[in-house]
Amino acid sequence: MPPNAKRSSVDPVGRETSQPTEGLPAVAEQTLPMEWRIWIAENRILGTPPDVLVEAAVKAGYSRHIVEEELRSEQDNPYRRVAELTTKRYLKLKSILQARKTLRNLGFNAQTIERRSKISRGEFLDRYYAANRPVILTGMLAGSVARRDWTPEYLAEMCGNADVQIMAGRGSDPHYELNSDLHRRELKMAEYVSMVTAGGPSNDYYLVANNHFFEREEFAKLYDQIPRIDEYINHDDGKRKTFLWFGPSGTITPLHHDLMNVLVAQIFGKKRFILVSPEDTPFIYNESGCYGDVNCSLPDYDKHPLYKESSPIALTLFPGDVLFIPVGWWHYVQSIDVSIMVSYTNFHYPNDFNLYLPRP
Structure with a gap:
């Protein structure tokens, strides 16, 4: 295996690369396996001197000749040139994000989410929506x-x-969000309510936004009863942009960011949110779509060491609270109780963004 020691830098998807260390086990083979070739390529793109890489491989038992040949072959490879340019751009953006984070952390309430009431439409736009800053709104x-x-x-x-359509069978699929279409199930609303209230804590079944509850005519009476947050929300054509979340305690929406701004209204029960600023994206391990690979409730720092560099903000949403989640903000959500929540994306302001989503 390539060295896995103290890291020197980070590649664009957040994996660690390492500097060579002493005491590596010797190996007999005299061809470089793919894992070593990848390690060499990563470190070269990130600026590690060739002689350092040669010495590391030699100490692991590989011949100096084959390592030097690998370095020569990659030198003029056009893929290496493209990767090098992309990495430089990434590192520039990462450094700017880090500078913004440093400045943000100078603020008095950098690690808290404000709780506010009676905010005018203009103040909400200026201080939160346009500023990409989350806020908890009370009394709405x-x-x-x-x-x-x-x-x-x-x-x-x-x-x-x-x-009613729900997501079910999630407990046996670690990628239930990415595979959401495989988990759609229809049953009577009364049956689902019984599952939620009698089944105890569970993440196996959940009625979520992608079940498009309010678009179905049979639930029109419930749609007519949703909170009308007219100060910020445009309810014209609202059924397509208003969503119900209903499930037992223990449901989890893994770490992700939305592609637009979202307002969530907690109707019944409590939910725990962990929010992470977009400025911490380099530490989230976003290798697929809008999802991060980190379990925010119990981070595995051996698997995701960069997450230590992030600044997560935990909060509890109580019945009657409304949370504004700005576009690009990472969030992890866990139901503390049986929970009913309504979310909205139909703001009075522009809410259409072209965010890049990496493919797995």
């Missing part, structure tokens, strides 16, 4: 029928005989 659900009446039992009473 007062008078809402949903906040007053919605419980699991109420949902069953209102539409128990209607068919």
Whole structure:
């Protein structure tokens, strides 16, 4: 295996690269395996001197000749040139993000999310929406029928005989979000309510935004009862941009960022959120789509050592709270109780962004 010691730098997808160390086991083979070739390429692109790489491979038992030949062959490889240019651009962007993070952390409330009430549309736009800054809004659900009446039992009473789509069988699939289409299941609303209330804590089943609950005519009465947050939300054509989240305690939405700004209204139960600024993206291990590979509730720092460099912010959303999650902000969500939540993306302001999503 290539050296896996103290890191010298980081490549664009967040893996560690390492400097050579003493005491590596000798090997008999005299051809470089792919893992060593990748390690050499990564370190060369990141600026490690060739002689350092040669000595590391020699200490591991490889001949100096084959290592030097590998270095010669990659020198004029056009793929190496492209990778080198891309890495330089990445490192420039990473350094700018780091500078922005350093400045942000000078702020008094850098590691907290403000709790505010009665914010005007103009202040919300200037201080939070345009500034890409999250905020918890209080008192906005007062008078809402949903906040007053919605419980699991109420949902069953209102539409128990209607068919509802949920995500199920998530517990056996570590990639249940990426494979969401494989987990769609239809059942009666009353049956699902019974599962949620009687099944105890679970992450196996969950009614989520991608089940498009409010777009179905049989749930029109419930849509008419959602909180009307007219100060920030444009409810024209709202059924396509308003979403229900309903599930037992223990449901988890893994670390991800959305492709637009989102406003979430906690109707029933409590949820735990962990938010991470977009400036910490280099430490998130985003190798597929909009998802990070880190388990924020129990980080594995051996597998994801760079996550230590991030500054996660934990908060609890209580019934009646509204959370603004700006576009690009990473967030991990876990239900503390049986939970009902409504989310909105139909703001009065532009909310369409072209974010790059890496392919797995």
